[in-house]
Amino acid sequence: xxxxxxxxxxxxxxxxxxxxxxxxxxxxxxxxxxxxxxxxxxxxxxxxxxxxxxxxxxxxxxxxxxxxxxxxxxxxxxxxxxxxxxxxxxxxxxxxxxxxxxxxxxxxxxxxxxxxxxxxxxxxxxxxxxxxxxxxxxxxxxxxxxxxxxxxxxxxxxxxxxxxxxxxxxxxxxxxxxxxxxxxxxxxxxxxxxxxxxxxxxxxxxxxxxxxxxxxxxxxxxxxxxxxxxxxxxxxxxxxxxxxxxxxxxxxxxxxxxxxxxxxxxxxxxxxxxxxxxxxxxxxxxxxxxxxxxxxxxxxxxxxxxxxxxxxxxxxxxxxxxxxxxxxxxxxxxxxxxxxxxxxxxxxxxxxxxxxxxxxxxxxxxxxxxxxxxxxxxxxxxxxxxxxxxxxxxxxxxxxxxxxxxxxxxxxxxxxxxxxxxxxxxxxxxxxxxxxxxxxxxxx
Ligand code: GDP
Ligand code: GDP
Numbered sequence: 001x002x003x004x005x006x007x008x009x010x011x012x013x014x015x016x017x018x019x020x021x022x023x024x025x026x027x028x029x030x031x032x033x034x035x036x037x038x039x040x041x042x043x044x045x046x047x048x049x050x051x052x053x054x055x056x057x058x059x060x061x062x063x064x065x066x067x068x069x070x071x072x073x074x075x076x077x078x079x080x081x082x083x084x085x086x087x088x089x090x091x092x093x094x095x096x097x098x099x100x101x102x103x104x105x106x107x108x109x110x111x112x113x114x115x116x117x118x119x120x121x122x123x124x125x126x127x128x129x130x131x132x133x134x135x136x137x138x139x140x141x142x143x144x145x146x147x148x149x150x151x152x153x154x155x156x157x158x159x160x161x162x163x164x165x166x167x168x169x170x171x172x173x174x175x176x177x178x179x180x181x182x183x184x185x186x187x188x189x190x191x192x193x194x195x196x197x198x199x200x201x202x203x204x205x206x207x208x209x210x211x212x213x214x215x216x217x218x219x220x221x222x223x224x225x226x227x228x229x230x231x232x233x234x235x236x237x238x239x240x241x242x243x244x245x246x247x248x249x250x251x252x253x254x255x256x257x258x259x260x261x262x263x264x265x266x267x268x269x270x271x272x273x274x275x276x277x278x279x280x281x282x283x284x285x286x287x288x289x290x291x292x293x294x295x296x297x298x299x300x301x302x303x304x305x306x307x308x309x310x311x312x313x314x315x316x317x318x319x320x321x322x323x324x325x326x327x328x329x330x331x332x333x334x335x336x337x338x339x340x341x342x343x344x345x346x347x348x349x350x351x352x353x354x355x356x357x358x359x360x361x362x363x364x365x366x367x368x369x370x371x372x373x374x375x376x377x378x379x380x381x382x383x384x385x386x387x388x389x390x391x392x393x394x395x396x397x398x399x400x401x402x403x404x405x406x407x408x409x410x411x412x413x414x415x416x417x418x419x420x421x422x423x424x425x426x427x428x429x430x431x432x433x434x435x436x437x438x439x440x441x442x443x444x
Contacts, residue, residue, distance in 0.1 A: 007058050007087050010089060010091060011098070014120055020055060022151060024046045042251060056254065058247075066100075070103065077108060078107070082252075085114070085164070087115045091143075093120065093145070094121050094128075096134060105140055119135050119145050122145035122146060123147045123149060142160075177228045178228070179261045180260060180264055181257050181262070182230065183232055183257065183263055183265055185249065185277060188277075192296075192333035193266065193296065193333045194218060196333045200336065222340070230259055250279065253280055261353065262291070262350065263292070265277075265284050265294065291327070291430075298338075299337065323430065326428065329341055329345055352429045354393045355393065357396075359389045381404060386401040388401070388416075395431060397434065404437065408435045416433070
């Protein structure tokens with residue numbers, strides 16, 4: 001099942017960030033660093049009672065005038081409605097209800113999205129308990145009294161949030177088309193690529209009904225196979241503040257990637273690689289989905305010779321060295337050059353995402369690998385690898401049983417990964433490794 005998206009909405013100063021950090025806090029500190037990606041807390045992985053979800057903070061710049069607060073809140077609420085599965089609406093027991101709260105509550109109610117009303121700053125139920133009732137007036141059901149600072153009531157509120165998650169049944173996904181998210185900063189050519197692909201291929205349904213999400217789905221048939229392109233183009237908000245636009249684009253990208261199997265990261269060849277590109281690519285990488293980097297506008301690069309593409313790709317690979325598995329394609333939406341290669345590459349990546357390697361074969365690779373390069377040792381104790389098996393796909397996940405986890409350095413895991421890739425390639429997908437300890441002789 002895909003990860004649920006939970007958005008936090010509310011006026012400035014009601015305590016959204018405090019609540020966000022409280023819910024996501026533990027997870028944030030252990031989040032792996034993706035070099036080149038400045039991570040602020042627009043979104044974070046979170047978990048409550050074994051329910052994993054992505055928490056998004058829709059609040060950006062704090063506006064100072066009442067007019068701006070209102071328009072900003074409308075935009076925030078709309079963003080949450082478009083991208084989230086459940087919305088946490090935060091209000092402040094100390095200020096009580098204000099006009100902006102009513103306005104947002106109306107929007108949220110009309111959207112039909114599940115909303116959990118969080119009345120924050122209830123630091124003492126004795127003192128503020130009675131003030132909570134006022135918030136029934138918003139027409140959003142039971143208010144949950146919470147103190148983000150004192151960590152009170154948050155559990156009950158999260159219980160309510162996860163009640164709105166779909167029950168995990170043996171869910172039959174009737175749509176077995178490959179889902180491809182087309183992502184990239186504004187103006188890299190996302191709409192142009194989609195339009196050209198539409199012109200060149202058969203389209204089944206455009207703008208699939210029922211997708212209330214903030215991305216446009218387009219189903220294309222190519223060589224008899226179905227592909228759903230999840231397109232974040234044309235959704236650019238005409239905001240006044242750069243930071244805001246950035247926040248919106250990040251949240252929309254996270255939402256699109258969440259639903260995809262494979263991310264097509266579009267980059268503008270005429271611009272080189274920018275911070276914005278790095279950030280979008282980082283979102284794709286951290287999702288564990290397949291990644292294809294498409295360098296668009298290749299037609300507009302002047303004075304190309306037989307080395308230009310190679311040089312460009314080398315530069316990209318340096319920048320994206322944290323995802324060596326990414327595939328590269330140089331295209332032009334303008335001329336249509338290599339555009340249909342997207343399908344070949346998507347098929348290849350899909351194959352590697354779903355590939356299963358037999359345990360016997362994996363252990364042959366492991367034995368050969370450890371013979372060629374001795375495992376590291378520390379203080380006289382040498383790492384031993386006992387056994388390796390693949391436990392999952394999408395992304396392919398391998399468990400390695402060793403004598404001592406501490407001895408399994410990142411670099412040796414990387415070495416094993418390279419050996420597996422040498423044998424099977426796995427183009428376009430990250431591989432995940434879990435290291436487990438086992439005593440020698442156990443189960444043998
Ligand atoms: P945001 O603008 O909605 O993100 O609000 P912040 O999280 O930045 O919080 C605004 C102010 O309210 C800060 O001074 C917080 O310390 C304070 N605050 C947040 N949660 C609580 C709470 O549960 N109780 C009290 N008393 N203050 C809180
Ligand atoms: P989006 O914001 O990512 O959807 O980008 P658009 O598709 O709107 O494209 C932004 C601009 O780049 C438009 O003026 C396009 O005509 C231009 N553009 C898009 N793809 C190409 C391309 O392959 N070559 C050239 N030369 N221009 C392109």
